[in-house]
Amino acid sequence: MATIIDGKSIAQEIREDIKTEVSALLSKHQTPPGLAVVLVGADPASTVYVRNKHKGCEEVGIRSFEYKLPEDTDEAKLLLLVEELNNNPEVNGILVQLPLPKHIDSEKIIHAINPEKDVDGFHPINTGKIMIGDDDCFYPCTPFGIQELISRYEDNLKGKHLVVVGRSNIVGKPIANMMVQKNEKANCIVTICHTAAPDISYYTKQADILVVAAGYPNTVTGDMVKEGAIVIDVGVNRAPHPEIEGKTKLVGDVNFAEVSVKAKAITPVPGGVGPMTITMLLKNTVKAYNLQNK
Numbered sequence: 001m002a003t004i005i006d007g008k009s010i011a012q013e014i015r016e017d018i019k020t021e022v023s024a025l026l027s028k029h030q031t032p033p034g035l036a037v038v039l040v041g042a043d044p045a046s047t048v049y050v051r052n053k054h055k056g057c058e059e060v061g062i063r064s065f066e067y068k069l070p071e072d073t074d075e076a077k078l079l080l081l082v083e084e085l086n087n088n089p090e091v092n093g094i095l096v097q098l099p100l101p102k103h104i105d106s107e108k109i110i111h112a113i114n115p116e117k118d119v120d121g122f123h124p125i126n127t128g129k130i131m132i133g134d135d136d137c138f139y140p141c142t143p144f145g146i147q148e149l150i151s152r153y154e155d156n157l158k159g160k161h162l163v164v165v166g167r168s169n170i171v172g173k174p175i176a177n178m179m180v181q182k183n184e185k186a187n188c189i190v191t192i193c194h195t196a197a198p199d200i201s202y203y204t205k206q207a208d209i210l211v212v213a214a215g216y217p218n219t220v221t222g223d224m225v226k227e228g229a230i231v232i233d234v235g236v237n238r239a240p241h242p243e244i245e246g247k248t249k250l251v252g253d254v255n256f257a258e259v260s261v262k263a264k265a266i267t268p269v270p271g272g273v274g275p276m277t278i279t280m281l282l283k284n285t286v287k288a289y290n291l292q293n294k
């Protein structure tokens with residue numbers, strides 16, 4: 001039976017470290033690190049994420065600036081706010097909650113954020129730096145959390161075959177680019193597979209470390225995994241509850257019951273990758289503060 005990689009307690013440990021670092025910084029500087037979070041509209045899931053980001057900031061001593069704009073905010077107004085935040089020295093990190101309403105060009109907004117404040121790690125400058133292995137950048141929070149979980153569980157990553165299912169710009173591509181770099185938290189042989197593969201099990205069966213970010217339950221079943229693999233399930237899906245009729249439950253992209261009897265270690269859903277994401281955002285905000293106060 002696989003060891004459960006407990007993202008919740010690892011995230012808590014990291015938050016304790018961030019809290020200690022922030023209080024040490026406060027004894028040297030006048031102002032704490034600051035994170036601006038911009039929410040346009042009232043999408044229920046986004047509202048919860050923004051609330052949790054605010055709570056996370058409070059927990060570790062980061063000052064959070066919240067901007068809640070109406071759904072019909074126009075692009076020009078949002079660009080003006082981003083510009084204002086770029087120029088505000090108390091704001092070290094800027095996060096514009098995605099998805100944005102359809103009438104706003106998300107790419108244009110992301111590109112307008114100063115890359116030195118892009119703590120979500122989506123600006124092409126940061127994407128490019130990840131690709132060339134320049135650590136002076138911000139890693140997108142979910143892949144950053146995934147790397148942290150993997151490297152805390154497996155300390156000898158050199159030459160391990162890491163297979164990623166999914167090629168999104170948010171998870172699949174960045175985690176692949178991060179894990180192929182030549183450093184002690186990476187140095188893997190990396191394969192990415194996606195829907196163009198006639199049979200993804202050809203790849204998944206070869207994985208020493210399997211990262212699944214497809215967005216569908218049961219994308220990876222027991223027969224698709226090598227005995228002793230480390231399995232990171234990024235998926236978050238609502239599926240019918242197996243025991244309570246009419247109810248749903250959160251499940252990942254991996255069939256946990258089948259894969260956990262073959263894997264050496266596995267992340268649960270919920271409680272695996274999920275809790276790491278906001279924690280890594282807090283870590284990025286402190287990194288931004290340190291870079292801006294060098």
Ligand code: NAP
Nearest residue numbers: 142166167168171194195213214215234235236273274277
């Ligand atoms: P996405 O943008 O929809 O991308 C999914 C990727 O998976 C695509 O590249 C797609 O291939 C590939 N794919 C889908 N089904 C496949 C299959 N059967 N075989 C092979 N490849 C397949 O999704 P995402 O944003 O990366 O998110 C993936 C999952 O992670 C979602 O469940 C999401 O909710 C979750 N997530 C969780 C967190 C967290 O904090 N825990 C953060 C982000 C995302 P094509 O490119 O060929 O279409």
